[in-house]
Amino acid sequence: MRLVSRESGRVLATDARWLGGFWARGRGWLARPPAPTVALGIPLTEGERLHTIGMRFALTIAYCDSHDCVLCVLTLPPFRIAPRVPGAAVAWELVAGGLEGVAVGEMLACD
Template sequence: MGRSWRDGTGMLGVAEGVAVPLEIAASYRARRRGLLGRDGIDGALLLTPANSVHTLGMRFPIDVAHLDRHLRVLAVVTMRPGRIGLLRPRARHVLEAEAGAMAGWGLRAGARVVLTADPAPGA
């Protein structure tokens, strides 16, 4: 699964018939910014590569899903603003969404997700 991700958009396939809009943050700059300065997000944000996150400076609580190299969910946690998350050594990617969203999508530990990136402009 040596896929090289780029900043952009796409879709997150969670369960049968559940597709969620996805933002991809693959560059250092995009990962560093993450959801800071926002009041919410429609869909999810993929941070890649990443194995931990923090909510310092965030305005709203988020759900965090750690994914392994095969896009299998290792853990899902809800984090309030101002927290530092645990390091997940096997995690290669992190999904973030508004608190409660992942439960509504049926996303839980052990599930496998499908990530589809939109083509880059000019590609």
């Protein structure tokens, strides 16, 4: 799958992977090399926080609501815990800089 911006049609990642299971979520980027073409999608529960503890590189994260609308985009350096994002239902994680130009209110989609 690819992660794309619905407004512009711009491809953000050519390899979008959904991490729905417990073990897949726990592994996340920990055992993966930084790859600018990969996006990891993580379903969130209300108030859940993401982190980069144990990682060697920074991530850029797009938090989206249940309608795939971007609520917040932030870059998280290694060994940090992200703030809570109210209303977020999914987070898309890319290597830092991978979401450059993505704005709050933009719609993301996988195809």
